[in-house]
Amino acid sequence: MTVSTRPSPLHLLLAFASGGLLTLMVDFNGLVALHGNALYSSWVAHGTGTVAAILFLALMRQRPFPAKGGAAPGTPLWAYLGGVSGAVTVMLTSTTVNSPLALSGTLALGLGGQVVFSLAADRWGLLGLPRRMPKPRDFAAVGLIFAGSMIIIFGRS
Structure with missing residues (x-):
């Protein structure tokens, strides 16, 4: 069986849609932080996500935890630290979206950070x-992302 190295149009569409959802998430979290603070925004986001996940699992009739009470088979324990980085991400973006960077600057620099980390x-x-x-x-792509970020951030005046 050969695996294609090119993404399918569906994968491209799903990735594009996730970017739109990420934008909504950052905007909503920033709005919550504006009326509370960044930590409260993270609690609201993750509390809502937990409730939604439990509801989805119930609708799908799935068990929320592995049968033996431990990690899912083959999953390294450090993989469960994703929630920590998610909580920190919500707090950081909730703070910066309410700064002069605004939503577009926050997302542009966030994209640059994602690409640099993924290359590493x-x-x-x-x-x-x-x-x-x-x-x-x-x-070159990283350079263009950062150049575009600077245009977005400093080209507003």
């Missing part, structure tokens, strides 16, 4: 990923 993760095989050496076009 590919390069050194972090988090169990296969090692892949970045190519010059990858660094």
Whole structure:
């Protein structure tokens, strides 16, 4: 069986849609933080997500926890730390979206940070990923993302 190295149109559409949902999430979390604070925004986001996940699991008739009470088979324990990075991300974006960066600047710089970290993760095989050496076009993409971010942030006047 051969695996295609090109994403399907469905994968591209799903990734694009997740970017739109991420934008809504950051905006909603920023609004909650504006009326409370960043920590409260993170609690609201994760509390709502927990309730939604439990409801979805109930509708799908799935058990919320693995049968033996431990981690799912084959899942490294550090994978469960994703919730910590999610909580910190909500607090950071809730703070910056209410700053002069606004929503577009926050998301533009966030995208740059994601690409830089993903290149590092590919390069050194972090988090169990296969090692892949970045190519010059990858660094060009990072440069263009940061240049676009600067235009978004400083080109408002």
